[in-house]
Amino acid sequence: MEKYDIYLVEDEENLSEVLKAYMQKEGWNVTVFDNGDAAVDAVADKPHLWVLDIMLPGTDGYQVLKAIKNEEDTPVIFISARDQDLDRVLGLEMGSDDYLSKPFLPQELIIRVKKILNRVYGSSTSDVQKVELNAYTIDPIGRTIIDTEENNEAVDLTTKEMDLMLLLSAEIGKAFSREKIIEHVWGDNYFGSERAVDDVVRRVRKKMPRIHLETLYGYGYRILSS
Incomplete structure (x- = not known):
């Protein structure tokens, strides 16, 4: 437990x-x-x-x-x-x-x-695997992201930035709508604009410049492997 x-x-x-x-x-x-x-x-x-x-x-x-x-x-x-x-x-x-x-x-x-x-x-089960992506090691259990090109330093993300990365990196290439992202990252009781998603994406891109976080205009976002 x-x-x-x-x-x-x-x-x-x-x-x-x-x-x-x-x-x-x-x-x-x-x-x-x-x-x-x-x-x-x-x-x-x-x-x-x-x-x-x-x-x-x-x-x-x-x-x-x-x-x-x-x-x-x-x-x-x-x-x-x-x-x-x-x-x-x-x-x-x-x-x-x-x-x-x-x-x-x-x-x-x-x-x-x-x-x-x-x-x-998220889940604490041991079968959740780490994700290696563009020289970043993403650990869903420990909720950490390590930059292996920068002396294995941890990427400093807020809770919502981390939630976004864990959601998108769990299914590389899958497109997530802004509505789905809000449901996962902010929860059912979110009371505000979908533009909050864009702000979090912008901050993640700045902190993780090698991540290919693609915008699907009028819909949402996805992470590509390269």
């Missing part, structure tokens, strides 16, 4: 204890913060996922989310009991990956967390 690190930011002690217990039953390592300032101080730890309340003493959830996304594109589930529509839109626009409105069942959070962990970090 994969030992994921989950950071839960929730100032309601009873709720945080219940949610922590449910997540620990899944085998995850759960760290709880009861205020936004402590959460911001822990952003550099780079856990696998944040579960983040909006209403917090001190630094609020929006500022914590901003700090998380400034550090790395770690997935975040927003939770709130305030104006649901407004919080959902603002949270998704700022980069949260999912949203839950209070009250909710702990089992619902577990389902959402599992879905995001599976989407972002």
Whole structure:
């Protein structure tokens, strides 16, 4: 079982204890913060996922989310009991990956967390093979890409850039629509323009100049072997 690190930011002690217990039953390592300032101080730890309340003493959830996304594109589930529509839109626009409105069942959070962990970090089975492509070694299990022409240095990609590369490199030559890419990289709750895909592609091309990442105008993208 994969030992994921989950950071839960929730100032309601009873709720945080219940949610922590449910997540620990899944085998995850759960760290709880009861205020936004402590959460911001822990952003550099780079856990696998944040579960983040909006209403917090001190630094609020929006500022914590901003700090998380400034550090790395770690997935975040927003939770709130305030104006649901407004919080959902603002949270998704700022980069949260999912949203839950209070009250909710702990089992619902577990389902959402599992879905995001599976989407972002994928399968942990040993039969997933590394991909050698244009002097890059792509490791889907470790979520790393090594540049063998540059002293075996790791290519520094954000979570969404890595998700895009793992999706396209898993099936060389297959065309993926922007809609399919959004579904895989951003998830079902994405609320924004398909142009976000183009921005991620542009950044990947800059960081991995030897990758033949082809544009299919009016449709999407694919990676070719040469």
